[in-house]
Amino acid sequence: MSVKEKLKKVLIEDLNLEDLTPDEIDDDMALFGEGLGLDSLDAVELVVVVQKHFGVEIKDMEEGRPALQSISTLARFIEEKQGQ
Amino acid sequence: MSSWSSRSLGRNWQHQFFYLAIRLGGRRLAYFVLNFIVAWYVLFSREARRRCRFYLERRFPQAGRRQRLVQSYRLLQSFGQVLIDRATVGICGADQFRVTLRGKEDLLALLARNRGLILINAHVGCWQVAMSALGFMETPVNLLMQREEGDIDRHYFDHAGIECPYHIIDPRGFLGGALEMMAVLKRGEVLSVMGDRMLGDDRNGVPVDFLGGRVLVPYSAYKLAAATGAPVVALFSYKTGPASYQLELFRTITAPVSSGRDAQAFVPCAQEFADSLAAFCQRHPFQFFNFFNMWYE
Numbered sequence: 001m002s003v004k005e006k007l008k009k010v011l012i013e014d015l016n017l018e019d020l021t022p023d024e025i026d027d028d029m030a031l032f033g034e035g036l037g038l039d040s041l042d043a044v045e046l047v048v049v050v051q052k053h054f055g056v057e058i059k060d061m062e063e064g065r066p067a068l069q070s071i072s073t074l075a076r077f078i079e080e081k082q083g084q
Numbered sequence: 085m086s087s088w089s090s091r092s093l094g095r096n097w098q099h100q101f102f103y104l105a106i107r108l109g110g111r112r113l114a115y116f117v118l119n120f121i122v123a124w125y126v127l128f129s130r131e132a133r134r135r136c137r138f139y140l141e142r143r144f145p146q147a148g149r150r151q152r153l154v155q156s157y158r159l160l161q162s163f164g165q166v167l168i169d170r171a172t173v174g175i176c177g178a179d180q181f182r183v184t185l186r187g188k189e190d191l192l193a194l195l196a197r198n199r200g201l202i203l204i205n206a207h208v209g210c211w212q213v214a215m216s217a218l219g220f221m222e223t224p225v226n227l228l229m230q231r232e233e234g235d236i237d238r239h240y241f242d243h244a245g246i247e248c249p250y251h252i253i254d255p256r257g258f259l260g261g262a263l264e265m266m267a268v269l270k271r272g273e274v275l276s277v278m279g280d281r282m283l284g285d286d287r288n289g290v291p292v293d294f295l296g297g298r299v300l301v302p303y304s305a306y307k308l309a310a311a312t313g314a315p316v317v318a319l320f321s322y323k324t325g326p327a328s329y330q331l332e333l334f335r336t337i338t339a340p341v342s343s344g345r346d347a348q349a350f351v352p353c354a355q356e357f358a359d360s361l362a363a364f365c366q367r368h369p370f371q372f373f374n375f376f377n378m379w380y381e
Contacts, residue, residue, distance in 0.1 A: 015344070016345045039287065040260030040304075041262065041288060041307050043260075044307050045307075047263070047266060058263070059267060061258060064258075064259075065258055068263075
């Protein structure tokens with residue numbers, strides 16, 4: 001399973017997005033606001049989810065802002081961190 | 085739902101007048117003048133009485149009309165004194181006030197866990213004067229604080245012409261400052277937030293019982309605690325004398341370890357905070373400064 005696929009799966013499970021399927025989440029869909037519809041408090045949960053399932057820590061805003069744009073940007077961030 | 089506005093009841097020239105009074109005659113002169121100003125507002129400003137009534141009707145439901153006038157006077161007088169004290173610290177220096185802390189050992193023990201520390205305050209007493217008692221913690225303090233354009237009441241560091249000694253996190257920043265707040269807690273720092281007013285979206289609040297009604301309070305602090313393992317304490321300040329304040333740890337609140345997206349999981353934490361605040365209002369009925377209708381039931 002690719003990082004993007006796993007990411008969609010854990011987002012649906014851990015953020016209780018049960019009315020969505022992985023196929024309905026576009027790779028470039030915005031995670032927050034319009035798009036997936038997550039809010040600022042979901043960002044807290046998302047950081048926990050990424051650490052729990054991928055062992056990757058989003059340390060601060062400098063890392064978080066570019067990473068938390070879409071599934072694509074977050075998957076890329078995770079892959080880069082895991083490759084280090 | 086929240087009808088809170090940062091717009092001050094007083095006008096800009098009135099604030100400036102008090103700053104001048106403090107410069108010329110110190111806190112005492114400003115207090116003296118305040119008594120007349122407050123009397124004027126209580127007698128002639130229906131808006132001022134209306135703003136006081138939201139809280140006073142909950143805190144003193146049995147009060148008659150005359151008692152309510154006296155209570156409005158006491159509430160506005162206390163609030164005015166706090167604003168004067170805040171300005172006095174900036175204009176004349178922090179040594180104008182003696183600040184004591186109840187719960188210092190507990191705070192040190194919680195900090196020693198090295199998981200950061202979340203201080204939940206409320207619009208009571210004068211946190212800006214009282215925060216000076218936290219210098220012993222020797223760790224950076226970060227404040228979640230929103231300042232509106234056009235705010236006319238100034239913070240003590242504005243008066244002093246110095247940079248704010250605390251790092252301000254703006255809730256209007258990226259993702260409401262959520263990542264920034266997580267980062268400071270991960271570094272073992274202190275994060276101070278207000279737990280009694282909603283800022284922005286009502287979805288970020290949970291309903292709790294408070295003074296016989298239902299109010300929405302934010303639950304972001306408990307969510308952050310659940311995510312980072314940071315302990316949470318309800319810490320309130322109150323004026324104990326003309327030149328003295330006390331900062332008191334009212335309660336340590338334990339957040340659930342993991343909660344997912346369900347806001348309801350944080351209701352018990354928010355209720356603990358509301359119960360602490362209600363206990364504060366019982367002890368210090370005229371030091372609660374939310375002049376808007378918090379209650380929706």
